[in-house]
Amino acid sequence: MNYRIFTEAGAKLRIDKWLWAARFFKTRSLAADAVDKGHVRIGGASVKPAKDVRVGDLVEIEIERIVWQVEVLGVCEVRGPASVAQTLYAETAQSKVKRQLEQERRRTYREPAADMHGRPTKRDRRIIDKFSGGD
Known part of the structure; x- marks a missing residue:
């Protein structure tokens, strides 16, 4: 398949x-959701999903913190293989x-x-209180 990638300034x-x-x-839809929640910024400013991104823009993307x-x-208008997708952007050295x-x-x-599942037991609660200085 032919993936047309546009690299000109406009x-x-x-x-x-x-x-x-x-x-x-x-x-x-996941991408639009992340943009709506403010996890994506263009030039440091939060944007809406319909905002155009241009060649040369600096984009900040927050995924799982x-x-x-x-x-x-x-x-590129279509989603291609990872090898094609990686040519669409360059990560900054500081970001890496x-x-x-x-x-x-x-x-x-x-x-x-991480070891705890659900609410602490009575025993767990006593240990937590002991270390946190609670009664």
Whole structure:
């Protein structure tokens, strides 16, 4: 299949469609939802799903509390394979470092409540109160 990628300066596409085509989200509706919730910013400003993203724009995307800062290199109307999607953007060096640090922190840091399921038992409650200085 032929994937037409537009890289000229005037090329533009809806942000929700671009996020979907660049494979940041599995569906357009998930991309639009993230934009509506303020997890996507163009040039530092929150936008709506119909906002056009242009080649050269700096887009900030927050997915599961990991922030990607990417520069738009091209726009494509259709969603293609990952190899094609990766040509649509370039991640900033600062973003790569921050993202790798966050992934390493998540690998080594264990959430204290990860072993707990549901509400604490009476015994768990006593232990929590003992450590937190409660009565």
